[in-house]
Amino acid sequence: MTLPPGSVLWLLAHDIRLAGRELRTGSRRKRLMLRGLLITILLVLHAAGYLGSEFLVILHQRKPGPLLLGVSLALAGAAMVFLSKAISESAESLFQRGDLDLLLSSPIPMRRVLTTRLLAIAVTAGFTTMLLVLPLVNGMMLDGEFAWAGLYPALIGMALLAAAFGAVFTFGLLAWLGPRWTKIAARALAAVFGGLTFVFIQAKLILGARLRGEIWTALEPDGTPWGVLWWPGRAALGETLPMIVVFVVAVLAVMLASAALGRAYAAGVMGTLALPRGARVAGVARRFEGGTLRALLRKEWLLMLRHPGLGAQVFYQAVFLVPGTVAMLNVGGPGRDSPAGVVFLTAMMTGRITKIIVAAPFESDQSEGLAATSPVPHRMVLRAKVLVTSLVVGVIAGLPVLAIGWFVAAAVPALWLASAAAAATRMGLAIARPRHLWRKGLQGRLRVSTDGVLGVAIDIGWGVAGALLFRFV
């Protein structure tokens, strides 16, 4: 079937083709391995759905209220994931993609391009969750439980709604802050919604059984969930009318967002493509003083301050830390706090945050070759980066150290966090070597990716060791 050129579906097919090509990178062997792995995971999930369906059916029959609450909270968590991804994707793909020049110079209406982008954002936002959840649903349907097919329209609807709301948030930021700050603010906003995801996923731990029961009673005193908030959950549990309503409302939301924002989109793209450069001119009186090290320090400091996403990335990690800490404190149930869990989480997150900060001077250095070809020793260049990084790490990663020392009232975890930060700094420096030394191509990418995985593993290991240390020493 040939799609009409220039139509929404034709543009969407183009985007899907591009995404498909991205997956085709790497050697044939690696691609085959990835496909094999994916098929295995899908088969396992189908089997899990098939085997677990009986348990869910019994639960549905015995405790319909709590099951609906659980499904609704899970859907709310999924919606937050979708929204978080949709916002960060919106800032990226609506205004940053390299093909905007081509599309804007073509006779295709920008509203149509926006509709396509919203659909593509919905696909991107919901892809991973759906990949993990929908095979379970298929498995349950294989066992004859067709009502769970409602999760299809519920999740697709959530993804479409997230794309529409994500675009509205991004356009709001654009109107409020202008193109330069939109991406950064969008990342921060995405981080907040990402944190809310954690809250919803951990709602069971955070709320506790008694509070959950009270909420359910307060929301639905007669036990019948008729409120609009429950409709996605009811759609997921296979009720026909909520299924149709959720899906139709989501499609309408995308259409409305496209219609309302189409004109603003063209203007926004033009504004982004025409960002003025170098508006501020600093005086020269105090420049060029202080020698090589000071010049290097000043440059690293400015690059760190002006890093486009550093604040948002650190904020993103911190947002996960706060609800996570609350959840960890409640893990043992009421009155049985779990400081070891808090130490684990805080040590791990300190490592994550530290490595982000350590990587920043390397990521934002777009002319490493300049220092490499200058007579300045490489050691001095590195020292400047370490000094500036240590200062920022001391301020940002130091806060959890102080906080945990205050709340958990123990010197051991505080010292452990400091050592986690130091270790992460060392690891970060080992990973974040100058980009011109990286080997291009797949091997280079694999190396970077392996380093990243190793970094996460070390953070987790440091967290576990901290928790054990606190527990037994």
Add this chain to the structure above:
Amino acid sequence: MLPDPIVPDCMLQVRGLCKSFGRPAVDHLDLTIHAGEIYALLGPNGAGKTTTLRMVCGLLQPDAGSIRIGGIDALAEPAQAKQITAWLADEPLLYDRLNPLEYLEFVGGLWQVPPDVARPLAEELLRELGLWPHRGEPCEGFSRGMKQKTALAGALLHDPALLVMDEPLSGLDAGASRQVKDLLRARVRTGRTVVLTTHVLEVAERLADRIGIIRGGRMVAEGSFSDLRDRAGPGQTTLEDVFLHLTAGEVA
């Protein structure tokens, strides 16, 4: 206010065009470019050349002024104006994972070129630009010149009446540069119009029928090379001499 009168045989008519980014980038610029001519827009860095061309192609919204392309009001009817226009950026961004044929297929779809027209034209353009042997290779491995030529093929695929190009020859070797110039001359002979910017003054001197020199967003001189040479006075024999004379104070 009455609309600007339409100049007959005029492919691009710009009147009172203004754009400011805090300070004026284009300042009440007028341009009249006839069908079937190659027009070179010259000026020092930051003179407003690219900003002007981006406004003509609908990539930037002017603060004031009017733009007519082939008699169509480009600000009131952008889709119709874009249908007969093509834009070639100085650093064209292609899709890395697509090959030139797939890229042209996508561009053909954007401009709604019928497949039976697009297919042979794409082949002809790729052959003419020496890209036919590379038609199945992803663009990510292309040199800058090959990318530039692929983008040029894309710009020519819908046979635009007005071809707007920002530094079209940058990054091209001598052979490729000759290919592109020949292609542009051939287009112009069939009544198409080319507007380009370049910092290589020799290109403008040899290729352009008329040259416009802008400074601070305003037109300071316009005409054929011989007109400009006469205007600049005795002793100014090359376009470089004329350019430096007319933009004195900016290019120091």
